[in-house]
Amino acid sequence: MNDDELLAGVRDAFDAMDPVPDDVLAAARASIAWRAPDATLAELTRDRGGRAAAAGLRGAAGRVLTFTCPGGEVEIEVSEHGRDRELTGRLVPSAPALVQVRHRDLPPDGITARTEPAGLFCVPRVPAGLVSLVFRLDDGTSIVTSWISL
Structure with a gap:
């Protein structure tokens, strides 16, 4: 087993056991669109x-x-x-x-x-x-x- 195969196995395990929430992925994609380099x-x-507010004042x-x-x-x-x-x-x-x-x-x-x-x-x-x-x-x-x- 080489390093790429090992990392692919680890990635698959994390995807199955603790996937990244959809809203986190959407925020990450949006942040790239918001870049102003x-x-x-x-x-x-x-x-x-x-x-x-002080007593007697609104807001x-x-x-x-x-x-x-x-x-x-x-x-x-x-x-x-x-x-x-x-x-x-x-x-x-x-x-x-x-x-x-x-x-x-x-x-x-x-x-x-x-x-x-x-x-x-x-x-x-x-x-x-x-x-x-x-x-x-x-x-x-x-x-x-x-x-x-x-």
Whole structure:
């Protein structure tokens, strides 16, 4: 028995005894479609979680996330609206861009919005769960945030 035959036997045993769930395989395939190899990665550097509202006030303070990349930042405030989230934020330094929200329950193009001239944006009705944002700047460059659970 050579190495290839041994590995094939081990793979068959795992497939029979502990198969990979279909949703895990679907997520793995989708992640390849979501790749943005030329994009600059903005990693989460600050997460200020929402706090309970003060007595007599409605609602709770939103969660504020800061993603940092070479030459800039993305600041996002997350507000809960039932099962959905509303993302408002800004791109620093400001730049015109198309904002795309990536989520496993959304179509491949996700939800999109445009930044205003000051770099501000708002994306309503984002499902709860793992989310990543892609900013396609008008100069042809892109920024992608790390994945974060909302």
